[in-house]
Amino acid sequence: MLQRFSKYHGAGNDFLIADNRDGHLSLSEEVIRHLCDRHTGFGADGVMLLESGSGKDFNMVYFNPDGSGGMMCGNGGRCIVAFAADCGAVSPDSTIVFDAADGEHIASIPENGMKGEKTVRLKMKDVSGIxxxxxxxxxFLDTGTRHYVKFVSGLADYPVLSEGPVLRHDSRFAPVGTNVNFVEVAGGPASTVRTICTAKGDSSTLEAEGQASTVLSIRTFEKGVEYETLACGTGIVASAMASFVRGVPPSRTAGEAVAYSVRAAIADLSVEFVPHRDNGLFCASDVYLTGPACFVGYVEVQID
Incomplete structure (x- = not known):
């Protein structure tokens, strides 16, 4: 069977996506690894299938390049929304509701640009605990996928490819492992937001006291890819929340919500959420990830 995939990237995080609403397509780990291989295949950070959803616009099925699945991908979620609009599965002017491995997501397309470029605003899962x-x-926290966020200086020259695997396989996160995000903060002083988590599990005051022109720069070593990727959506969300807990001032505030501007390798994104405490734990609700989703082209592959 000759199967067509559409290639998209979200801030440089690239994916191969197929329309499987009729259920004709079943992918083995071997096929997924071949598709994602950047030397012998077409190359991608993951493969996604757009499938029929029970009462929702669609169901997002995501696979890592090693063939593993069962997790959420934030940039993948934004890309599959763009794909769904491009293939006519949803209207780009509507509110889009879909299921993923971590539950229901809501998305919108505030900007539908030329040359296949869209801005997608994606509602992520609520987060409890850090x-x-x-x-x-x-x-360490789970934003749909497990992430360890480490704040560093000199991010541009930081040894991500040597430090990333060490933390990814750290015994504290065994046996599942974790993605690893390295973050450098530029902007206003950290004292403008009180720290709410001073030690393992210890919570203190939760109160934003101001805002500044904060920008979070991020590099990611991604589990399943086992290499640095240009961006990671759930990692960007995790990094924004870790920044708030650390006491880094938001880029902006709106009522109870805080927002952080995030700079990945080739694109800028934003994360919004409402922070609060529940039984002493950090929690975040109304979580949104906004950024670009771009169509790259089509590929065809023979699948037996």
Whole structure:
């Protein structure tokens, strides 16, 4: 069977996507690994299938390049929304509701640009709980996928390819492992927001006291890819939340919501959420990830 895939990228995070609403397509781990291989295949950070949803616009099925699945991908979610609009599965002017491995998501397309470029605003899962490792300036949380966020200086020259695998396989996160995000902060002083998590599981005051022109720069070592990727949506969300907990001032505030501007390798994105506490734990609701989703082209592959 000759199968067509559409290639999209979200901030440089690239994916091969197929329309499987009729259920004709079943992909083995071997086929997924071949498709994603950048030397012998077409190359991608993941493969997605757009499938029929039960009462929703569609169901998002995501696979890592190693063939593993069962997790959410934020940039993938934005790209599959753009794909759904381009193939006529949804209207770009509507509110789009779909299911993924971590539950229901809501999306909109505030900008539908030329040459296949769209801006997609994607509602992510609510988050409950974060573990701080102050001696490492690190934080662990689950934003649909597990992430360890480490704050560093000199990000441009930071040894992501050597430090990333060490933390990805750290025994604290075994046996599942974790994605690893390295973050550098530029902007206003951290004292403008009170820290709410000072040690492992310890919570203190949750109160934003101001805002500044904060920009978070991020590099990611991604589990399943086992290499640095140009962007990671759930990691960008995790990094914004870790920044708030660390005491980094938001880029802007609106009522109870805070927002952070994030700079990935080739694109800028934003993360919004409403922080609060529940039984002493950091929580975040109304979480949104906004950024570009771009159509690249079509590829065809023979699948037996």
């Amino acid at each position: 573990t701080a490792y102050p001696e490492e300036d690190g934080f």
